[in-house]
Amino acid sequence: MKLYVKYDINLACKVILQEKLEEFGIEYELKELGEVEIRGNLQPDVQKQLEAALERYGIRIVSNHKNTLIEKTKDIIIEMIYEKEKLPNTNISTYLADRLNHSYGYISNLFSEVTYSSIENFIIIQKIERAKQLIIEGELTLTEISYQLNYSSVAHLSNQFKKTTGLTPTAFQRIIKKRAGAR
Amino acid sequence: MKPVKAKILLADDDEDDRLFFKDALESLKMDTEVDMVHDGEKLLEYLEDDSNELPHILFLDLNMPCKNGFECLDAIRQSTRLKDMTVAIYSTSGDDRDIETAFVKGANVYIRKPSDFDMLKKTLSEVLNVDWQFRTGGLNKDTFLFSI
Amino acid sequence: MKLRKYFSPSLLLTVAFVLSVFLLFFIASISFKQIKTMSETQQSITHSLDVRVDLERLFSELKDAESANRAYLLTGDERYLQPYDYSHVSINKSLIAISRKIGLDKKRKDEFEELYRMINERFKAFRDSRIQGKKYKPHDPEFLAEMWRGKLIMDKIRMQINRIVEKEGVILSAQQAEHEDEITFTPFTSSFLVIFSIAIFVITFFTLKSNLKHLSSLNQKLKLTNRTFENAERIGQTAHWQYDTKKRELVLSDNRYRLLAADIGGFPSDVETFLKFVHPSDRKKVEECFDKSRNLSAMTVNYRVIRADKKTRYFSTTSQLMQTRNGSEIIIGIDRDVTSQHRSTIKLEQKNDELRSTNSELSSFNHIVSHDLQEPMRKIQMFISRIDEKDLENVSETSRSYLFRIQSSANRAQKLIDDLLVYTRLNRNDKRPELTDLNELLNNAKVDMAQAIEEKQALIVSDKLPTIKVTPYQIEQLFVNLISNSIKYARENVRPEIGIIYSLVDASEIPDSKKPAGKKFHKIAFSDNGIGFEPEYKNRIFVLFNRLHDKEQYSGTGIGLAICKKMAESHGGYIFADGRPGQGATFTLYLPATP
Numbered sequence: 001m002k003l004y005v006k007y008d009i010n011l012a013c014k015v016i017l018q019e020k021l022e023e024f025g026i027e028y029e030l031k032e033l034g035e036v037e038i039r040g041n042l043q044p045d046v047q048k049q050l051e052a053a054l055e056r057y058g059i060r061i062v063s064n065h066k067n068t069l070i071e072k073t074k075d076i077i078i079e080m081i082y083e084k085e086k087l088p089n090t091n092i093s094t095y096l097a098d099r100l101n102h103s104y105g106y107i108s109n110l111f112s113e114v115t116y117s118s119i120e121n122f123i124i125i126q127k128i129e130r131a132k133q134l135i136i137e138g139e140l141t142l143t144e145i146s147y148q149l150n151y152s153s154v155a156h157l158s159n160q161f162k163k164t165t166g167l168t169p170t171a172f173q174r175i176i177k178k179r180a181g182a183r
Numbered sequence: 184m185k186p187v188k189a190k191i192l193l194a195d196d197d198e199d200d201r202l203f204f205k206d207a208l209e210s211l212k213m214d215t216e217v218d219m220v221h222d223g224e225k226l227l228e229y230l231e232d233d234s235n236e237l238p239h240i241l242f243l244d245l246n247m248p249c250k251n252g253f254e255c256l257d258a259i260r261q262s263t264r265l266k267d268m269t270v271a272i273y274s275t276s277g278d279d280r281d282i283e284t285a286f287v288k289g290a291n292v293y294i295r296k297p298s299d300f301d302m303l304k305k306t307l308s309e310v311l312n313v314d315w316q317f318r319t320g321g322l323n324k325d326t327f328l329f330s331i
Numbered sequence: 332m333k334l335r336k337y338f339s340p341s342l343l344l345t346v347a348f349v350l351s352v353f354l355l356f357f358i359a360s361i362s363f364k365q366i367k368t369m370s371e372t373q374q375s376i377t378h379s380l381d382v383r384v385d386l387e388r389l390f391s392e393l394k395d396a397e398s399a400n401r402a403y404l405l406t407g408d409e410r411y412l413q414p415y416d417y418s419h420v421s422i423n424k425s426l427i428a429i430s431r432k433i434g435l436d437k438k439r440k441d442e443f444e445e446l447y448r449m450i451n452e453r454f455k456a457f458r459d460s461r462i463q464g465k466k467y468k469p470h471d472p473e474f475l476a477e478m479w480r481g482k483l484i485m486d487k488i489r490m491q492i493n494r495i496v497e498k499e500g501v502i503l504s505a506q507q508a509e510h511e512d513e514i515t516f517t518p519f520t521s522s523f524l525v526i527f528s529i530a531i532f533v534i535t536f537f538t539l540k541s542n543l544k545h546l547s548s549l550n551q552k553l554k555l556t557n558r559t560f561e562n563a564e565r566i567g568q569t570a571h572w573q574y575d576t577k578k579r580e581l582v583l584s585d586n587r588y589r590l591l592a593a594d595i596g597g598f599p600s601d602v603e604t605f606l607k608f609v610h611p612s613d614r615k616k617v618e619e620c621f622d623k624s625r626n627l628s629a630m631t632v633n634y635r636v637i638r639a640d641k642k643t644r645y646f647s648t649t650s651q652l653m654q655t656r657n658g659s660e661i662i663i664g665i666d667r668d669v670t671s672q673h674r675s676t677i678k679l680e681q682k683n684d685e686l687r688s689t690n691s692e693l694s695s696f697n698h699i700v701s702h703d704l705q706e707p708m709r710k711i712q713m714f715i716s717r718i719d720e721k722d723l724e725n726v727s728e729t730s731r732s733y734l735f736r737i738q739s740s741a742n743r744a745q746k747l748i749d750d751l752l753v754y755t756r757l758n759r760n761d762k763r764p765e766l767t768d769l770n771e772l773l774n775n776a777k778v779d780m781a782q783a784i785e786e787k788q789a790l791i792v793s794d795k796l797p798t799i800k801v802t803p804y805q806i807e808q809l810f811v812n813l814i815s816n817s818i819k820y821a822r823e824n825v826r827p828e829i830g831i832i833y834s835l836v837d838a839s840e841i842p843d844s845k846k847p848a849g850k851k852f853h854k855i856a857f858s859d860n861g862i863g864f865e866p867e868y869k870n871r872i873f874v875l876f877n878r879l880h881d882k883e884q885y886s887g888t889g890i891g892l893a894i895c896k897k898m899a900e901s902h903g904g905y906i907f908a909d910g911r912p913g914q915g916a917t918f919t920l921y922l923p924a925t926p
Binding site: 197199203206246275276277278279280296297298299300301302303 | 705716756
């Protein structure tokens with residue numbers, strides 16, 4: 001049997017974060033995505049323990065401002081892709097600039113510098129990842145998926161899918177089905 | 184946030200191909216460490232040996248003596264220790280049937296050996312990049328399929 | 332004739348026979364009984380008449396005795412008494428006779444005994460009168476009284492006799508009436524029964540006659556069927572036989588003898604002889620089959636026979652056990668002379684083996700091409716690509732040009748190998764038709780060709796295509812090849828445009844089609860605005876490795892369209908090309924709508 005689970009990563013992380021912070025008896029306030037304000041300062045050893053505890057869940061403390069900005073950028077993009085209603089009417093660059101309070105050029109350069117990959121590339125990877133998920137869930141047709149992910153046509157989605165994975169969406173679907181059948 | 188040093192293993196019986204692969208990797212100036220084995224049996228011995236650090240990604244030729252690539256792939260996917268390793272098939276064959284079989288058997292990447300050195304470099308760089316994204320980007324490893 | 336349904340003719344006959352016999356017995360017994368009764372009646376009538384005569388005689392004898400007695404009384408002469416004595420004797424005799432004839436009937440007996448008593452009384456009176464006659468004179472009152480008494484007795488006797496006679500008369504007439512009744516009843520029943528019997532006989536006769544006629548017509552038909560069957564066996568080189576497992580009797584059809592090149596009846600029809608004709612090394616097999624066919628399932632055995640003319644033929648015999656209604660078990664067998672089929676099968680098998688070995692050679696050739704030839708070719712390319720720009724500067728101009736030529740040749744060889752592989756892969760038996768949306772396949776093809784389409788800014792406009800049963804990857808490849816062909820042979824500086832037009836058409840619209848009209852086909856036409864070609868080449872264009880243009884001008888191996896043709900044909904479809912130089916080409920694909 002195979003379960004397909006849909007989860008809200010943001011919510012999950014937030015809950016874990018809250019639990020852990022409370023466990024260590026730290027007074028805090030959750031700000032924007034991925035931003036926690038701590039009352040006062042943390043003792044270095046407490047911070048180490050907290051880091052270790054959060055590491056297990058893949059949550060890292062990035063005190064660095066640059067890193068925070070990049071993590072935030074990623075979160076906004078993922079949120080945008082997974083929740084259609086959050087897709088901006090304006091183009092993404094303006095939207096990101098507005099949300100992060102920095103010029104798009106600055107964000108874009110920073111992103112490439114830190115991650116060795118452009119924001120555009122990150123968006124494509126995330127969109128295709130989402131498309132894969134939707135194809136496997138099997139509830140939507142390719143046309144519906146392309147609409148949901150803001151592609152102008154099925155051909156556009158297929159092209160990008162093929163460029164990213166080397167496979168057409170139908171070939172991908174067939175392989176996943178066969179894998180499920182083989183196991 | 185630099186890509187972590189990637190440990191790479193290549194299983195290929197062809198000496199020339201091993202040479203091309205090594206040269207291409209070295210010229211990429213990526214932080215990689217590469218080991219090589221000459222056939223399927225030796226590959227499985229290597230992977231089962233606990234003293235060897237498991238590679239992040241395995242490049243696996245299909246057409247090998249002793250145990251061919253598909254047999255090795257089956258063995259890897261059946262082992263609980265190895266099943267999460269990224270496996271990239273590295274073969275001369277461009278046959279659709281081979282590609283599909285490889286993916287169905289659990290390969291993550293299918294590389295048709297390029298016939299141009301620059302193309303090889305480009306291919307390897309792309310594969311390592313995609314693998315890195317999957318390893319670090321929180322992407323779903325179950326649906327990690329990449330054909331080049 | 333409806334009765335026939337319920338009674339078989341033989342049952343009908345049996346019923347008629349039993350009925351007739353029963354009726355005859357019935358008539359005979361009734362007649363016998365009637366005759367017996369009649370003779371009894373006759374006898375009793377005779378008796379009654381006899382009794383009357385005897386009584387009359389008795390009375391007259393009594394009168395004789397009276398007159399003799401009177402004469403004696405008058406004369407006193409003893410001689411007159413002589414007739415009296417006689418009378419007395421004969422009266423006694425008569426009485427005995429009468430009593431015998433009267434039998435045991437009580438009433439008659441009582442009457443008779445009364446008469447007997449009266450007669451005795453009369454005789455007593457005679458004797459008394461004779462005693463009185465001696466004592467008195469004839470006119471004495473005592474004497475007269477005695478005479479009067481005699482007369483009274485005599486009157487009484489007369490009356491008694493009359494009564495008896497009368498009663499006998501009554502009995503007689505009753506008997507006669509009864510007799511008459513029986514006599515009239517007998518002829519009626521007898522004649523009725525006789526008529527009834529005759530009717531049964533007549534019906535039986537006609538039934539028999541019609542049955543006989545039917546039988547003879549059936550017989551005719553049977554004879555005809557038999558003759559037809561015999562001829563059929565002779566023409567069809569078959570024969571049959573029946574073997575009664577209990578009686579161990581084997582019956583062979585005439586053609587069985589002919590199949591063995593023997594005269595009809597030319598050898599004894601028994602199992603031993605039957606097996607003697609079978610090739611010695613096949614005998615065991617045939618016997619086993621014979622045994623197995625005893626458990627009701629049809630068994631077939633192929634074996635060799637050696638005919639009477641010593642020639643070996645191949646026979647195939649199918650035998651099966653059949654249970655007849657009367658409980659006997661018969662194995663019936665059909666023999667066929669399959670020599671010619673056998674020989675052609677052997678030839679076919681040889682051809683098949685050849686084909687198989689050719690195919691396996693071909694497939695190993697494919698393997699050689701796909702792996703063993705590809706590897707060195709790839710390496711040549713690889714090594715050339717590794718020659719540094721700097722190193723190239725150090726070699727002569729000619730050498731550098733040679734190197735480029737090696738590279739381009741190797742590239743071309745690689746491309747040829749790739750295309751050849753695609754082409755030979757079509758021979759693989761991995762056709763898996765499934766219901767597929769052709770729009771999706773076209774879309775995949777466009778995705779495959781995305782780079783070339785983008786580069787040349789090609790425009791592809793398509794009608795909505797149907798969803799049909801095809802082997803998806805084949806049709807996808809076909810679309811890829813057609814699109815790539817159109818893009819490759821685009822006119823210089825003209826943006827390639829490909830129009831795809833779909834319609835459902837009748838088979839009769841397909842040129843050179845041998846498919847019967849009425850069958851529907853999906854027609855998909857790919858038209859481009861490329862360089863086109865001379866119409867005379869429209870068939871050559873599909874031939875493997877056949878190129879219309881030199882390879883310097885247009886890259887390509889001349890395999891793409893050959894692949895298209897093969898794929899169309901493997902789907903039971905067709906593909907045609909049409910073109911005008913400088914105006915473009917149209918490739919029309921027909922795929923069957925109903926496979």
